[in-house]
Amino acid sequence: MAFENPSRDKIKELLEQTKTIAVVGLSDKPDRTSYMVAQAMQMKGYKIIPVNPTVQTVLGEKSYASLTDIEEPVDIVNVFRRSEETVPVAEAAVRMKVKPKAFWLQQGILNEEAAAVVEAEGIEAIMDRCIKVEDSILLPRR
Structure with a gap:
């Protein structure tokens, strides 16, 4: 069965319950997409934990x-x-001391094997979506 992202309602609920986001591959260069997305999420009140x-x-x-x-x-x-x-x-995510609620691959990133690894451990997988865009659409005034 082909991978399917959770519904928009489920993503909205996830974002509403989220306080902390670990950003794997977060660059310290302000012109990089990872930096811009993480900075925008930080400005919306999320705690960002860089992983690099x-x-x-x-x-x-x-x-x-x-x-x-x-x-x-x-x-x-x-x-x-x-x-x-x-x-x-994904394998590192399932070995974290406290398992995350979701494993989110940014826009343009897809890997069904990675999704299967986290889903087998009860972690929601989201692929090929920009967290900043989803947050802006689903929680515009947060």
Whole structure:
């Protein structure tokens, strides 16, 4: 059976319940899409946790080398990696100390194997959607 994203209502409910987003592949370069999206989400009140082994801090937040290094609960793992690099990220997400509610692959990123890894552990998978766009449409005044 082909992968299908959750309904808009379910995505809205997820975003309404979200406080913390771990952003895998978050760049410290302001001209990068990952930076712009994470900054916009931070400005809307979400706590951003950068996951990038090559930087110390991004957007004023400590960066972690891996998802499994994060001690605090994360609601959404938002991924800015190439499609073929997402399975190891999904495997790390299911090994986090507190499992996230959702594993979100940004627009243009699809990997059904990665989705199956997280779904097998009860984590919602969302693919090929921009979290900033979805948040702006579904929660415009948050």
